[in-house]
Amino acid sequence: MATETITATTGQAKREAFAHTTLGRVLRYSLVRLVTLGVTVVIGIYLTILIANMGGYVDTIMRNEIRDNTTQSILANPAFRSLTPEAREKLIQEKIALEEKRLGLDKPFISRSIKYLVNALTLNLGRAINMNSDSGSRQVRLILLERLPATLLLAGTADLILFFSSVFIALGLSRRYGSLLDKITIALSPTSSAPPWFYGIFLILIFAGILHVLPFGGLVDSPPPETSFGYGLSVLKHLILPASAIIISSFFLSVYNWRTFFLIYSSEDYVDMARAKGLPARDIERRYILRPTLPTIITNFALLVISLWTGFTITETVFLWPGLGRTLFQAIGLYDTPVIVGSTIVYAYMLGITVFLLDFVYALVDPRVKVGGGNQQ
C-alpha cells in the first residue's frame, strides 16, 4: 500500500533509474519500513494505553493534571484574591468540571483513548505525582528525557562491544573448530540463560565488594570531577561493570550461535571453490563468509538488542545507573503512575526506533532487499 503512494508520485522512467542505485533502493525501503513501523508503534502504544487504562490510571493522570493547573491558575490570579475560600473552592470545582468536559473526560472511553494516544505520541505524558527531574520539573517527559542519555550510553556501549567482539571471535573459532577454545565456548554457552543483573551481582561482589577497584554503582564519582576530561574518565570507570555484566550475559551464546552459523556457511560450495583457488583465509572470511551472512547477523543482532532493552530496568537498578530503567524502578516504589505509563511509552518508542535503524542497516548491506512490490509492475 505504502509502495503505491511512493510510486504514484515518482514518474515511471525516473523510478526505474532511481531504483537501481543503492541509495534509491535504501531510501525507498526505509520509507516504506518507516511507515509500517510507524503504524506498528502507534498500535503498540495504543495497546499500552488500553492496558494502563483498564484500571482508569490514565484518566486519573489527566484529572490530576487538570486539577493542578486549574487550582494554580485561580490561586495565582489576583482578580480572585478577594473571594472567600468557599467561593474560590466553588469556582475551582466549576472550572475543573468545565475543563474536564473540554478535554472530553466525560466522553466514552473510545474517543478518550484516541485523545490519550495523541498525547502519548507527542510525548505529552502528564505530570509526575512524586518524582522530579533534576531541573525540578514535574513533567514526566522532562524526567524521562533527562535519563535517556544515560541509558543510551550504557546500551550503546554494551551492544556495540558485544556485537563486534562476538562476531569476530566467532569467525576465529569457526576457523579452528574442535580446538580447546572452541570447546570451552560451547561449554560456557548455557551461562547466557542468566540475565545481566544476575552477573552484575557477582561483578559488584568481586570488583567493588572484595577488591575495591571499581565503584559499586552510579554514573560518576561524588562529588563529580570538575574538568570535563575527569568527568568522562569517571563515567567510563562507572560504565565498566554494568557494560561487562550485559556483555557477559549474552556473550557466549552469541559466539556459539554465530560460530555454528559460520561453520554451516563455510561448507558452501563457493567457499570451497575459493579455498581451492588458494585465496588467503582472511579474504575468504571477509568476502565469502561474512558478506553473504551479514543480513542474517544483523537480524539476530536486532533481536538481541530488543531483548536487552527490556532487561535494562533491573541492570540499571542493580548498578544504580541513573537511566530510564532505574527511573521506572523508582516510579514503582513511589507508585508514580504517570511515570510508569510514560516509561512504557518511551520504551515502545525506543524499540520501534531500534527496529527501524536495524532495518535501515539491513537494507544497506543486503542487495536483495527491495520494497514490497518493486518488481511486480
Add this chain to the structure above:
Amino acid sequence: MSALIKSTRDLLRYPSAIIGLLSIGALLAISAYALVTIPYSEATRLWRGGEDVWYQNPKYAPPAWMNFFSNEKQPVSFAVSSKEGGGMTKTVTVGEQNTSTILITYSFDYAYDKFPQELILYFKSSFQDKLPFVSVAWITPSGERIRIADLAVDRTQTFRISQDQKLQKRLKTEDVLPALFVEPKSESASPVKGTYQIEISAVTFEPDADVDVEFVMHGTLYGPAGTDQYRRDLMLPLLWGTPIALAFGLLAALGTSLLTMIIAAIGSWYGGWIDELIQRITEINLVLPFLAILIMVGTFYSRSIWVILGVTVLLSIFSGQIKTYRAVFMQSKVSPYIEAARAYGTTDRRIIFSYLIPRMIPLLIPALVSSVPTFVFLEASLAVLGLGDPVLPTWGKVIENAFADGALYRGLYYWVLEPAVLLMLTGLGFAMLGFALDRIFNPRLRDI
C-alpha cells in the same frame, strides 16, 4: 518405547545433558522435600509471621558453615526450651505450704572465638495471684558462679542479659556478655572455651503454679542458611523458592511454546488473512516493551504469581519463535503425507493437531527446555523490582531484600549468593539439557 530408550541413550552421551539432568533432579528433590516437610500454610506463616515467629533468630546472621572457612570461629545461635527438653533439665521439688522449687539447668559447650550478640531468657509461668520468683546464675568453665538476676516473673516475661542495668552495675561494665565469657584475671580479651552452665531456680507459691523458660543465644551465625533483616531463617525461601521457580518456569515455557506452535500451525495452514494477521501481531508484539508492561500489570492490578504468569505467556506467544515454526510448517504443509490426508478428506483440525504439530515436537522440546531459565529469571527479576508475589517466599524476594538492605555493601554476601547459586543451578541445568536435546533433535548441529 524403544525410541524413547534410544533417545535417552543418545542423551546420556552428552556430558552437558548429564549435568543438566542431575541439577534438575536435585532441584526436584529439594522441591519435593520442601512441599512435604513444610506445608503451604506453615510456609507463609513462617515467611510473613512477624517477630513472634522469628524472635529466636539473630538478625543478619551468616550461615553456620561459614566457620569451616575461617580460623576464627564465630558463635552459632541456638535456642532451647525447658518444655521440649533438648538438653535442658527441669526438676520440680514440692515444698511446704504450697510452695515448690523448680530447678532448670542447661550446659553448653562454647568453643568460639567471638562473643555472642545476646543471651535471652523467655519466661512463661502459670499462677493465680502470686508471681513466682526466679534467680538466674551463670557458671563459667572454671566453676565461678555469677549471679545474673533475681526477679519475680509475670505470665510471659523476657529477660535480655546484656540489657539488664543491675547486672551491668554488679559487673561494673556496660558490656555484660564479654564479662560473662572472659577470665577476669587474665589479660586475654577472647572468650574462654569450655562448658558453661546457666542455672535457673524458681520458687512458686501456689499449688498448680509452674515456670518454663526458653534460653536463646543470638550468636553471629545461624543455621544452614543464615537469616535476614527480619530475623527470618533463609532456609525457608531457599527451600520453598524451588518449587515456585520450577512451577513458574515450566508452566510458562510449556504454555508459551505450545500456544506459539498451535498459532503458527493455524496461521500457516489456513494462510490468507489469518496468516497475515498473525504476522502483523508478531510485529506489533516486537515493539511492545515486555517487562515494562509486566511492571505496569504488577503495579496496577495484581502481583499474584498466577496473574503474572498469564500475562507473561500472553505476551510471549507472538515472539520471533513463531516465524521459525511457520517456516517449518510451510515446508511440511506441502509434503506428500499431508496431501494424502487432504485427499481422503481429513478435517483441518485433525491435520493441524494430529499431523502437523506432532511432526514439530523434535523442534519444540529443545526450545521448551531452553526457555525455562528465561522464565525462572523473569520471575526473579520481577521480585527484585519489588513486584514479587506478596505471599510466597521466593528466591527473587530474598535478593530484593538483600539489595534493599545493601547486603553487598555491608559484606553480607551469603544473603545474595545463596539464592543466586540456586538460580544459577536452575538456569544452567535447563540450559545444558536443552543444549544437548537441541543437538540430538537437530542432527544438522550434531557434527559441529
